Amino acid sequence: MKVLKRLKSFKIASLAATLLLSLGAHAAHPNLVITTDDVKLMRQAISSHENGKFALAYDTLKAQVDEQMAQPITVPVPKDGGGGYTHEQHKKNYQLMYSAGVIYQLSQDEKYANYVRDMLLEYAELYPTLGLHPKRKMNSQNPGKFFWQSLNEAMWLVYTIQAYDLIHDSLSDENKKVIEDDLLRPVSLFTSVGQPSTFNKVHNHGTWATAGVGMAGYVLDEPEWVEKSLYDLKKSGKGGFVKQLEMLFSPQGYYNEGPYYQRFALLPFVTFAKAIENNEPQRKIFDYRDGILLKAIDTTIQLSYNGLFFPINDAIKSKGIDTIELVQGVTAAYGLTNDAGYLDIAKYQDQVVLTGDGLKVAQALDNKKETPYIFKSVAFGDGNDGKQGALVVMRTEVGGDQALLFKPAAQGLGHGHFDKLTWQFYDHGNEIVSDYGAARFLNVEAKYGGRYLPENETYAKHTVAHNTVVVDETSHFNANVEVGNNNHPTLNFFETNEFGTVASGEISTAYKGVELERTLALVNLAELESTVALDVFDVDANKAHQFDLPLHYKGQLIDTNFGLLANTNQLKALGESNGYQHLWLKGQATPEKGLAKVTWLNDNGRFYTQTSLVNGDESFLFTQIGANDPHFNLRNENGFVRRVEKQKQHTFVSVLEPHGEYNPSKEYTLEAVSRVSDLKYSTQGDVVLVELNVKDTPYLVAINKSQSSAKNNFTFQNKAFTLNGRLGVYALKNTQE
Incomplete structure (x- = not known):
């Protein structure tokens, strides 16, 4: 009803505006994003503030235009x-x-x-x-x-x-x-x-x-x-700009196709909205849906790390918050709100647009009015109602500037990938656990006319190209976009507190008769000034299947704590279809029961170890992208797949641990070996308990998975604990009854 009322009131304003326009009231020019009033103020700024950012931007653009006009x-x-x-x-x-x-x-x-x-x-x-x-x-x-x-x-x-x-x-x-x-x-x-x-x-x-x-x-x-x-x-009203505002954004301003396309679509949304505002302010376009466009601008910023957008769906990884679309968006947002946090982003973007709002930004930066923009841990509801799953961003500054992206989100239309419940991890400015993004060389005509490569359909979109469970080597929804768009995961809960951030999501429609549930937590270990990422992935099926859990990482493999049989003379593809045909099988192992460790070194000079809890029945298959790729279209990135066969139920438990430092210029290496010496998993009612020993410090991580986030009592080692909220972390050697 609220939507219908909004649409009705918007159409009344629309009718009034149409009548005014049709009466022959011709607007002065320019009358779109830049108005005649803007022009007067901008001319004044150029003539009276020769050393200001706006005048400098004008001189720079004028010089560029002069050079181009000489041709x-x-x-x-x-x-x-x-x-x-x-x-x-x-x-x-x-x-x-x-x-x-x-x-x-x-x-x-x-x-x-x-x-x-x-x-x-x-x-x-x-x-x-x-x-x-x-x-x-x-x-x-x-x-x-x-x-x-x-x-x-x-x-x-x-x-x-x-x-x-x-x-x-x-x-x-x-x-x-x-x-x-x-x-x-x-x-x-x-x-x-x-x-x-x-x-x-x-x-x-x-x-x-x-x-x-x-x-x-x-x-x-x-x-x-x-x-x-x-x-x-x-x-x-079934289509058009207003319907796009209604359907493409969640109430929090998340765009259904993901941050890359949110950035791309932002420019026409903001540009046309400014033109509407300047010509027909009675429409109150920036107030529509509780200010959905302003929320969308802010959400676009939040969906980035180290200046680059999270590369989910058909994304090109080099796009970031300094793209012209978001420069225009931030400029408009500051012009409408005077929020000094946007000035911090504008300062990073280091671009001044020559509009009325651009003048406001430039003058505010000249006067050093910016305040720090705060990046937060947020669960952005997906779908126009915000109830079609969510894209979850977890952030921490304990032990470094880290971010974990969790995707119990909707399909994302034709640009979406079959990657329900996947995740990515970032640390010290770099991508650590990676997502392939799009298989495309944008505007490189020599590579398939700059369009999406065939491998976008045969690899990048498939589930095995992501970090989530694949059942029987078949992609989610059998790689059917229409089915994917009609089904979505559920975000069970999300919470951030002093111990870190935790979220859980599930889906039962990716495969017939199979329920997938994943719980991820970015856990603060305050005593060690460190953070770890905890992953618990439950798979429950009505009959036996093969379950694969890939992890794609950025960096050089350093070590495993188990013997690895490498294929050194001849390689074969991991499978025949659904993306498996593009993965070289480079090595394999079946670790004994206990802890299975894989360590790699990232370009940021840090080591990362994934410690997995295994029962002796999991195979580790080490892969590299590039098989069945005759035109060398795919990037040759590394990963490994944890596989269990002929199982109805399985729980994949692991912890990702950043540690140490490698400095080749000063020739030193610190803590290249994992500090995790113990990992145990159990449940007690609705409480998940993970015992973790890091650097000889025992911890207990407790996660409340009940429908309510109210207090939950449990016992551990004959001691009573009360878990307030969803996540609790206890340093056991300091725990008192």
Whole structure:
């Protein structure tokens, strides 16, 4: 009911706004993200504060634009896929047109407006001659004309309509008619009515399309375009920008496709929202869904470590919080809230955008108003209702700046991977327990046209490419995206307290007749000023299966405490399908009952040991990615798989321990050997008990898995304990009755 009421009130405001626009009230230009009032303040800042960050950013951009404008205008006939010459040239063109338009507004020098005008006229001459792009995917529903897919076409429109808006008032009526009738209107119509399946889609492609067409509606005085961008082509509310805000974000601002695509989608969301706010403030777009866009900006920042986004789903690992999308988002967030924590992120980004909000950020940084931005341990609910599992971030500063990412989250649409209950671990700035991300060389045309590689479907998305249980060498949901989207894990609980952070999730639909439940904790060992990651993975099936639990690590294998039979003369693939065909089997072992240790050295100079509790029936299979890869598309990363066969139930118990230091420049090594000497596991009612001896200090870790987080009593070594909340850590030698 609340959603319906919000939508109804939003549509009333929408109707009023449409009536105002249709009465012929033509807005002054520019009127999108940058307004005429912004321009006045920005010009004043440039002229009166020569040494400020804003003036410096202006001078830097102006110099870049001047250098690019010295080259002839090039508007090539499209022929290349992603990353190819014509693809990249059209990207450069829309970015240059936008930048030159901004410099025109701030400098009032007609040469910048004339340059944008001349390029737009060349585009207006070219566009009517174009058919669908020659490199488009055959039978695709979303081909472009300038680009191989309509997503890039929409991105072109988002930037180009702003460029046109910025130079609009400098143009003759004749030029306006040519540019609008032969270019901007046809592109807008192609992006909307010409691509209905994309335009109406609740997906990041739809967000870019509705943003571009909606902003074109404001600039070209087409209020119907704005309405259709907000509510879909039939104005039904089943699609469009408002539906995207409703469906793609959880109430906490988590985007269903994951942080990489949250970052990507953020720019059109924020850009179009700013245009709506500036043209129709009565819509109160930034208040919609309890300020969902501001929450989304903040959540995007939180979903990063050491400046890079957590690489789940189809992610490229090099993307981080200094990308232009989040620079724009942080700028808008500060402009709306004056929250000095955002200035800390803006300082890290070290980029000032030339907008009204950008001026506010620059002046605040000049006056050193930033305060530390706090990264937190948070469980971000997934799905538009926040109840479709969660993406859990655990952080600690005990023993180093560490983060653990736990993923009892939803599928993530077509960009999602079959990786329910997987995890990743980060320490001292580096990825330690890794996720492959996407198999793709973005915009490298020589590698499959810059598109996703075939191995994205044959390896990267499959369960064995992640750090979670695989049953019978078959991926979750049998690798069916539709089934995956219709099923999701449950977050049983999440809590952070003085002892660390703990979370538990489960799913019973990844495999028929199999229940998977995982509990992960980032545990503070205060006495040792250290932290360990505890992992308890329960598998319960109605018949016997093979259970595999992979762990993919970054670094060089240093040691195992068990004999390892290495395949030194000939390698074979671990399996035949579901990603197994891409893993070389490099060695194998069956450790005796007790503790099985695997130690590796990361590039950050620290050692990491996974200590596993084994019963003597687990095989350890050491792997390297790269089998059945004739074009060398995959990265050759290492891992190992814990395997048990012909079992109905099994509990995988392990602890990951950072330790020591290797310093090659000063030629010393400290604590290269694991300090964990004992690991035991038991349960007492709803309480999980893990005995852990680290550096001759015995600990008891207690986790309350009951439905309630209230007090839970248990006994250990004939002593009574009371567990308050979900996680308790007891240094046993200091424990008193």
